[in-house]
Amino acid sequence: MYLKSLELSGFKSFAKRSTLTFAAPISAIVGPNGSGKSNVAEAFRFVLGEQSMKSLRSKRGEDLIFNGAGEGGRANRASVKLVFDNSRHFLPLDFEEVSVERIVYRDSLNEYSINGSKVRLKDVVELLAPAHIGASGHHIISQGEADRILNASSRDRKEMIEDGLGLKIYQYKRLESERKLLKIDENIKSVASLRREIAPHIRFLERQVEKVEKAKAMKGQLVVLCTQYFSREEAYLSATRRALDEKIKGPKEALEKLERELAGAKKTLEGASSKDERLQEVISLEGKIKAAREEKDSLIRDLGRLEGEITSSEKVRAREETLARERSQESISADKLESLISLYEQESKGAKDVTVPALLSFIKKILTGFRTLLGESWQSVFSHDEDSKKELQNLKEAKNALEKKITLTEIKEKELESIRVSLRKEIEEEKDSSREAEKSIFRIIAEENKIRGTLSALSREEEALARDRGSFTRELEDAQNIIGQAVLEFKKTIPADSSGRALSREEITAIPREEQETRRREIEKIKIRLEEAGAGEGEEILKEYKEVSERDAFLSRELTDLEKSAQDLRILINDLGEKLRTEFADGITKINIEFQKFFELMFGGGTASLSITREKRAARAEIDENGEEVSLEAEREEKIEEGIEVSVSLPRKRIKGLMMLSGGERALTSIALLFAMSQVKPPPFVVLDETDAALDEANSRKYGDMVE
Ligand code: ATP
Numbered sequence: 001m002y003l004k005s006l007e008l009s010g011f012k013s014f015a016k017r018s019t020l021t022f023a024a025p026i027s028a029i030v031g032p033n034g035s036g037k038s039n040v041a042e043a044f045r046f047v048l049g050e051q052s053m054k055s056l057r058s059k060r061g062e063d064l065i066f067n068g069a070g071e072g073g074r075a076n077r078a079s080v081k082l083v084f085d086n087s088r089h090f091l092p093l094d095f096e097e098v099s100v101e102r103i104v105y106r107d108s109l110n111e112y113s114i115n116g117s118k119v120r121l122k123d124v125v126e127l128l129a130p131a132h133i134g135a136s137g138h139h140i141i142s143q144g145e146a147d148r149i150l151n152a153s154s155r156d157r158k159e160m161i162e163d164g165l166g167l168k169i170y171q172y173k174r175l176e177s178e179r180k181l182l183k184i185d186e187n188i189k190s191v192a193s194l195r196r197e198i199a200p201h202i203r204f205l206e207r208q209v210e211k212v213e214k215a216k217a218m219k220g221q222l223v224v225l226c227t228q229y230f231s232r233e234e235a236y237l238s239a240t241r242r243a244l245d246e247k248i249k250g251p252k253e254a255l256e257k258l259e260r261e262l263a264g265a266k267k268t269l270e271g272a273s274s275k276d277e278r279l280q281e282v283i284s285l286e287g288k289i290k291a292a293r294e295e296k297d298s299l300i301r302d303l304g305r306l307e308g309e310i311t312s313s314e315k316v317r318a319r320e321e322t323l324a325r326e327r328s329q330e331s332i333s334a335d336k337l338e339s340l341i342s343l344y345e346q347e348s349k350g351a352k353d354v355t356v357p358a359l360l361s362f363i364k365k366i367l368t369g370f371r372t373l374l375g376e377s378w379q380s381v382f383s384h385d386e387d388s389k390k391e392l393q394n395l396k397e398a399k400n401a402l403e404k405k406i407t408l409t410e411i412k413e414k415e416l417e418s419i420r421v422s423l424r425k426e427i428e429e430e431k432d433s434s435r436e437a438e439k440s441i442f443r444i445i446a447e448e449n450k451i452r453g454t455l456s457a458l459s460r461e462e463e464a465l466a467r468d469r470g471s472f473t474r475e476l477e478d479a480q481n482i483i484g485q486a487v488l489e490f491k492k493t494i495p496a497d498s499s500g501r502a503l504s505r506e507e508i509t510a511i512p513r514e515e516q517e518t519r520r521r522e523i524e525k526i527k528i529r530l531e532e533a534g535a536g537e538g539e540e541i542l543k544e545y546k547e548v549s550e551r552d553a554f555l556s557r558e559l560t561d562l563e564k565s566a567q568d569l570r571i572l573i574n575d576l577g578e579k580l581r582t583e584f585a586d587g588i589t590k591i592n593i594e595f596q597k598f599f600e601l602m603f604g605g606g607t608a609s610l611s612i613t614r615e616k617r618a619a620r621a622e623i624d625e626n627g628e629e630v631s632l633e634a635e636r637e638e639k640i641e642e643g644i645e646v647s648v649s650l651p652r653k654r655i656k657g658l659m660m661l662s663g664g665e666r667a668l669t670s671i672a673l674l675f676a677m678s679q680v681k682p683p684p685f686v687v688l689d690e691t692d693a694a695l696d697e698a699n700s701r702k703y704g705d706m707v708e
Contacts, residue, residue, distance in 0.1 A: 001025060002090060002131075002684030004083040004097070010075030011046070012039040015066045022685075026707070038143045041689040045137050047080040047102045049112070049124050055142070061108035079103040090131050090684060100124055126172055132681045134163030138674065140687040146694060147666040149673055150658055154613055154643025161610070161644055164677040165587035167580055174576040181569040188562045195555050202552055205545040212538040215530055222526045223486045226479050229519040230490035232508070233472050236516070239505040240465055248458050251451045258451070262444045268437035271430070278423050285420045292413040299406045306402060310395045317388045340370045475520070482527060587680060588612060588644075594676035602668045602702055605651030610673075613643040646673065667694040668703075675706055 005021045008014040013036040020029070020040065029037050042056050046064065050056060058064055068074035081101040084091060091098050095115060102124075103111040112124050125134070133139065138149065138160040149160055162168055344366050479487045494502045503511075592609045599608035646658055648669055661669060671691060678686060688707070692700045 002084055002086075002088075004085050006040070006043060006047075007079075007081040007083070008040070008043050009079045010066045011043055011078040011080050012036065012064060012066065013069075014039065014043075015069060015075060038689055041140060041142055041687050043080045044082070044140050044687050045142075046104075047082045047100055048128060048133060048137065048140075049102070049121050050137060055137070061104045061110065062106050064104050065106060077103050077105045084684065091127055092130055093127065098127075100127070122172075126169065129163075129169035129172065130166055132164055132166040132683045134159075134168045138164050138677065139683040139685065141674070141689060141691050143689040144693065145689075146691045147663075147670040150646060150661075150666055150670050154615075154645055155641055157644040157646070158612075158642055161587070161591065161677065162580075162584065164681055164683070165583065165591075166681050167583055167587070170576050170580050170583070174573055174580065177569045177573045177576065181566055181573065184562050184566045184569065188559060188566065191555050191559045191562060195552060195559070198548060198552055198555075202545075202548055205541065205548055208541045209545045211533055212541050215533045215538060218526055218530050218533070219483050219486075222479070222483050222523065222530070223489065225519060225523050225526065226483065226487050227490045227493050228495075229516065229523060230472070230476060230479070230487065231493040232495045232511070232519075233468075233516060234490065235495045235503070235505075235508045236511070237465065237469055237472060239509045240468075242505070243509060244458060244461055244465060248455065248462075251454045251458070255448060255451045255455065258444050258448050262441060262448070265437040265440040265444065269434055269441070271434070278427055282420055282423045282427070285416050285423065289413055289416045289420065292409050292416060296406055296409040296413065299402055299409060303399060303402045303406065306395055306399045310392065310399060313388060313392045313395055317392055320388055336370075340366070343369045475523075478527075479523070482530060585612070590680045591673075591676050594679040595673055598672035598675050598706065599648065599669065601706065602672050602699070603651055603665075606649050606653075608646070608648045608669065608672065611645045611647060613645050615641045615643065663694045664696060664699060667691065668699060671703060671706070 001022075003022045005019055007017065007019045009017040020027075029040055031037050038057075046056060053059055053061075053063070056064060065078040066075040079101060081099055084098045084100075085096075086093060086098045087096050093114070099113075099115055101113045101116075103113075105111075110121070112119050112121055114123060114127060128134065141148065149157060152160065159168075162171065347362065347366055347369070476487065495508060496502050497507075588610050595608050595610065599606060646669070648658065648661070650661075650665065658666070658669070674686075692703050695703055
């Protein structure tokens with residue numbers, strides 16, 4: 001027992017959910033006309049994936065949905081669920097119970113599920129095929145279709161038999177494999193064309209890569225050469241620089257020292273220039289001294305004149321004194337004396353209380369009066385005497401003053417003279433030191449010139465070195481542009497001899513420059529070759545080549561895989577074809593034996609058999625699951641359509657063709673064939689809807705026996 005139950009919901013006349021449980025090996029469904037018995041048989045077809053609406057007595061999916069009746073409104077969907085007992089695993093699923101369900105919606109959308117999981121129709125068909133249940137529904141005989149297998153075309157008949165023999169699964173597999181093969185062939189074509197497309201590009205890239213590799217090798221060579229060249233050049237330049245610095249150091253210091261000395265000497269000379277000021281001073285001093293002298297001389301001359309005057313004045317005085325002395329010896333007449341007394345008396349009348357000075361003045365007055373009395377001679381003697389005295393006195397005083405003046409002038413002169421002397425001395429001394437300084441300056445300048453000569457020779461060397469350094473920098477930049485940072489490796493490289501011993505500074509400077517020149521020329525040569533090679537974006541090309549060749553390799557692998565798969569599929573298709581052919585032939589033989597038995601049983605004799613027919617057919621298009629038309633290579637090649645012919649010969653009748661059988665005879669033959677098939681490969685269930693309708697009573701009984 002494989003069939004467990006059938007559940008209908010909204011399907012045709014089954015508005016409510018109705019479950020039919022098949023507890024016995026044979027279940028009979030009875031009921032009045034129109035009660036829905038045939039609907040049950042159709043429910044079986046429906047759930048097993050029937051695609052022909054006609055077979056379900058409908059025009060479209062919607063017709064399958066309960067359309068409303070007296071008590072209930074119409075349903076939105078129709079569902080039928082078939083439950084199998086799979087404890088013997090006749091279905092290739094690891095479940096004790098397997099349910100297959102189909103739902104149709106009003107928009108004709110169909111849904112299938114196996115054990116509650118949504119699946120495709122294909123999955124349902126594939127699940128049921130090994131159990132000899134197929135979409136052809138050979139085991140479901142609908143009402144009035146008892147002779148369906150006889151009415152069918154030889155090709156459809158073949159399908160029914162293949163279904164019954166459980167061969168459909170191989171056909172599906174073959175079909176699927178053929179489809180796969182078709183796709184793979186297409187893929188092979190497109191992969192091959194892709195490879196053809198990229199082949200020229202790969203060839204081009206290969207040539208480029210070759211160039212790049214060459215350039216790479218040259219660059220490697222260049223790096224080695226540059227490292228040697230630049231490390232040596234750097235060492236040479238810095239060693240030469242240091243050597244030059246050392247050479248320059250002594251002369252430079254000497255020159256600095258000389259400069260300092262020169263500055264000192266110049267300063268000394270500058271000091272000498274103050275001598276002029278002093279000379280001016282001396283000159284002005286001398287002027288002053290001269291003036292003092294002239295003043296003194298004039299004073300002396302004045303003094304001489306004065307002394308002359310004094311002498312003459314003294315002479316006059318002496319003469320006057322003599323004269324006076326002579327005069328004084330003259331006698332005064334008594335009259336004159338009397339006159340004096342009377343003068344006194346006259347004058348003294350008014351003088352009583354007088355002071356001494358007044359007295360003296362009084363006396364003088366009297367005497368003066370007396371002198372007047374004595375006459376002029378007296379008077380002149382006295383007055384002359386007084387004048388010459390006074391004059392002499394004056395002269396002497398003037399002389400004294402002059403002498404004093406002369407003394408002062410002399411002192412001044414002496415002072416000036418002594419200043420002049422000391423100034424002179426200073427000037428003389430300075431003259432000596434500036435002569436020394438001058439001498440030094442000449443010496444220093446000579447020495448300096450000598451050193452400058454040395455330094456200028458050295459500076460020419462420096463210039464040459466700077467030029468070399470400039471070239472070095474340019475060459476380095478140039479090399480860096482070509483080989484990149486790798487060139488800077490030279491900084492870490494110490495120049496060494498062939499045995500690897502580091503070269504000393506002296507050795508480096510001693511290396512002939514030609515060696516470096518040779519290296520430089522070699523570098524230039526490689527640079528030119530590199531330029532000619534013109535492999536600019538090497539990395540880009542290598543990257544692209546890597547990508548493209550990887551892609552090609554991938555495509556090639558893909559192609560191999562595809563070809564392998566295609567080959568495997570071809571073998572599989574072949575095997576399946578072979579299997580189908582042999583099993584089909586084998587199945588037909590077996591069915592024929594059974595068919596003959598049942599036929600004899602039904603008709604009490606006669607013969608019945610199936611035979612395979614082969615007809616040429618026009619190329620037939622298959623529709624794949626996506627609704628696209630595909631023509632299968634295997635069939636296109638064959639273009640031969642196989643079918644099944646039924647030949648019968650009734651006992652005691654000369655009838656051989658199916659066309660000549662009566663309705664009952666047709667039904668009996670059909671039932672015999674169906675039963676024969678069921679004997680060879682028993683289906684899990686058979687549905688017979690009023691199959692006996694066309695049979696008379698005797699045949700109905702036979703039929704009943706057969707069912708039993
Ligand atoms: P008989 O003994 O006459 O052959 P039966 O029991 O086999 O009858 P069916 O042919 O199964 O009856 O049922 C037909 C009935 O189902 C009809 O009455 C029809 O109206 C009804 N029917 C068919 N499709 C639908 C539908 N979509 N909605 C409602 N009823 C439907």
